[in-house]
Amino acid sequence: MTIFNADSFGETLLRRFAGGTSRRGMLARIGAALVAAPVFPVLPVSRAEAKPDRSPESKTMFARNAQTTDDTKCNYWRYCAIDGTLCTCSGGGIHSCPPGAEASPVSWVGTCVNPDDGKAYLIAYRDCCGKAQANRCNCDGTDRETQIYTQQLNNDIIWCFGVKNTEYHCSTAVLVGAA
């Protein structure tokens, strides 16, 4: 049975950040809060199973209808698993918080297909925190979105950690890399 297969989520990050580094070394680096790293629940990710499926059959309804030109619309390609108010409508940008809001260094993630190249990318939905909800352009993408026992893939949680105040203002969709 597959334990963790959110596309290549794990594989990518292992590739990008772990490389020859040991798991222990990786944790040490997380400890310094300098790098991103996934540490999987209970069992390490199976690389074989984590391979992204890029066949047309893998494309969700969202992916089939996504666009790449307007990041203030819910069907912008990166928003495949977002939930909340778009920072792009609220004085921020696709990877910028509005003035006075603080970006959570920790986020949930999605794997979204860019219709321009047909490739899957890992998106970090970083919440901007510490201000009352902007409530401008509310979107809810649910591609591969799970429940709260798999937190990093759940978009209902207020992802405001390591910030001064966890009030939720809006969400960004930061491109982390190819999936």
Added chain:
Amino acid sequence: MTIFNADSFGETLLRRFAGGTSRRGMLARIGAALVAAPVFPVLPVSRAEAKPDRSPESKTMFARNAQTTDDTKCNYWRYCAIDGTLCTCSGGGIHSCPPGAEASPVSWVGTCVNPDDGKAYLIAYRDCCGKAQANRCNCDGTDRETQIYTQQLNNDIIWCFGVKNTEYHCSTAVLVGAA
């Protein structure tokens, strides 16, 4: 020039509570928080001018269209100067707070005409406090409603004083007496 003429508001209360009592004595009784009393700004009310005008010409649009049967509707006669959520729609009554809410002992007032007898009555709009706004049946009557420098006749102020928490929940319309 008339300094205070909100119908017989002043006159009534002077008649009911002051009687032969001195102004000083009246204040002492307010100090004991046992009685209601108006103490007028700067100048004492002129009794002659404070006489209620019961001619049809004195009837506002609200009074001409008021009813006496359904206290969950905005045109119920006592609501001529109310502003807010009706407690009658929110688990309370015309002079009862909903469970968990605390009635402010201080209130703003209105002078409303009861269409059944054509007489004017003094109504104390006592806010129920300490719970989030009920937001059920919102009404805004403006008969003789003034601005905040004449607080006792203004219905925008949160009239929650002497209660544990001043969060506004809903408003009652307590009959004080004939005007």
Added chain:
Amino acid sequence: MNSAASSPLSGASRSFARSLARAAAFGLAMIVAAPAMAGPASVEPEESMLTTLPSPKPSWVFLQRGVALPGTTVFDTSTGKYVAQIETPILGDLAIDPAGKHYYVAETVWTRRLHGTRQNFISVYDAHTLTLEGDIDIPGRILVGNRERDFVVSDDGKTAYVYDFSPISSINVIDLVKRKFVKNVELPGCADLIPNQGVGVVSLCSDGSLASVNLTGDKADITRTDPFFNATGDPVFDDVQFDRTKAEAVMLSYSGLVYTAKLGAKPVVSAPFSIQEAAGLRKGETRPLDLNWYPTGHQPSALHRASGHLYVLMHAGEFWSHKDNATEIWDLDLAARKVVKRIAVDGGPNVINVTQEPEPKLVVLSDGDGGNTGYALPGTAQVIDPATWTVKFNLRDSGSGLIQVMQ
């Protein structure tokens, strides 16, 4: 409310009285509540009264007003009437004392609204007066809306469990008798708390297992079942249904698999069956493009304990559309593994619950209601009688999120 009792308003405090005298001395006119001392008047002045409530009834339904307005409204599904408002904040969690004597609200506030110090606590309200009896401070709690399994009370009403994610995953254990926080127990890789009487709690885990957390000893002991579901490929909804009397949990996956588990020191999970197959259709897939009927919503199912019927919000669509609005309610007889009724439902609900009366009533609502404002304001809940499948009442301005009932 007919059932409400009344008692006279207690007098103002002395310090307030002093402040009032001072205000009066400075020329402020006002009316003070004062029926007792009223002089002669043509009309008897009224007293301000307080209203009280009976114990929570099985016919009552508790509807969160959503993420824009705080508060949980209570309606009686027998009469369609509004009962009262319970003071739940936005993202607060309500738990009802099984004995009906208290309402518990788990909440998080900053001392200065959007700054200051974060505080996490359980507010204890008297069920009859809705007055606050006190707070129980706890170290933390998850901030997420529309979940019933982040704050649960044991069947005997003595212990509360609050899920925390900080982002360390853990459980806070609270003694409701002593009104004291007891301990925090780490719960790696799991969430969603189901009370497991005499043991502790059972929890869903991201490896596809159930964890049984034994909290009877000094040290928490966590054991897991074998993985039985795919947490990323076909997750079971957080919204686990639980039958206290049978100690049985019912879980539903995105694709429509129905699992039941017998709780206890070592939970036992049954082999799943497909709700679509139980309706005579083909099994749900776990890939997009294939159209089928799927369970949906934040609160997609409701178990009527006595009859063993599971009512499920369903919609026609593709996989990964598990938050869509429902167009049908399916009535699943769990013992018979058969969908006995499929009923079209208006208003696109995505939350459902059922009262635990012998003749139950379903309550459904579209989480995120409030017209076209997009603000998730209280909308109109429908009370449906599953005996006749007719809408008995429309509860206006009722809720926009989680629906709860007396267990």
Added chain:
Amino acid sequence: MNSAASSPLSGASRSFARSLARAAAFGLAMIVAAPAMAGPASVEPEESMLTTLPSPKPSWVFLQRGVALPGTTVFDTSTGKYVAQIETPILGDLAIDPAGKHYYVAETVWTRRLHGTRQNFISVYDAHTLTLEGDIDIPGRILVGNRERDFVVSDDGKTAYVYDFSPISSINVIDLVKRKFVKNVELPGCADLIPNQGVGVVSLCSDGSLASVNLTGDKADITRTDPFFNATGDPVFDDVQFDRTKAEAVMLSYSGLVYTAKLGAKPVVSAPFSIQEAAGLRKGETRPLDLNWYPTGHQPSALHRASGHLYVLMHAGEFWSHKDNATEIWDLDLAARKVVKRIAVDGGPNVINVTQEPEPKLVVLSDGDGGNTGYALPGTAQVIDPATWTVKFNLRDSGSGLIQVMQ
């Protein structure tokens, strides 16, 4: 926003880093912001950035989101674009530093939301980053919505005045340079604060006078003008318009009388004139039954200082309907005492303001907007060019209450 500058996100705190390491050790997967250390990837990973603002512009408008949702939205009336959100709570008051360096928010919170300790303070925000620089505690403040004259800043930006009603009527004086509460001054029978540079404040009183509160000495000295209006029979609206450069206040009564006052140590009030007569109609009555055009709204008028034009929300009706929705805007030339234009307005606004640009823009809104929900949610504000009387922009989801501009 074109005008916004960006700066890289600062790193997470060390204590959070520790907690993260602990979380990781317990099997939690997450993504941490980490652009700098990123290894080779086909796409360059993005950094999280912060956005900053220019100083407040005369073309900006500040719209309170109302009594259901906290926050004040800022829009640019030159572009119709959303700029940012300032953190005003429900019933909070915003004041803009005349120098444009800070936003000040007077607010009231309980330490535990609906219980605990009441706190009243002024939050100081940097105008460029909108970060909170600190709080200034004050003893109290009135709780009322939609008023601009409960929290004002002196023309030199050094002193703030907060009106308190507890129910004793008073003024709290705050030193904005030292960021300290200075003193509380009792203000019997008066409210609504107008900064009176070099003296203190001027205030409207219930005997129909203006009080001048001299705060330069150790003891506050209050002098009053002769009564000039009828506070109960024909009140002037709280929403006094004030021209800082001329030290002149403009007041408008329910019946349509326009008063101007020259401020100073001893304010001088001019004889009023009727806005209806200025429009060639008969004077407004102060009794019901007589139909006429009357000023209306929570913020019924807006003064364009440079041109001396007062824009007034008007409606046809009877006296005591001063909160009705407006159907016209009247353009009153104060010096000429003439209504030079009457324009029909859609949407029934009851708040109005005007930017202080050489070519001003009017902004109107229906306080209590938000569709048919009755919740006073942010609605659509109209930006009107009074040169052409055309709607330049519709600002959606903008406000539902007070409208403010740079003075």
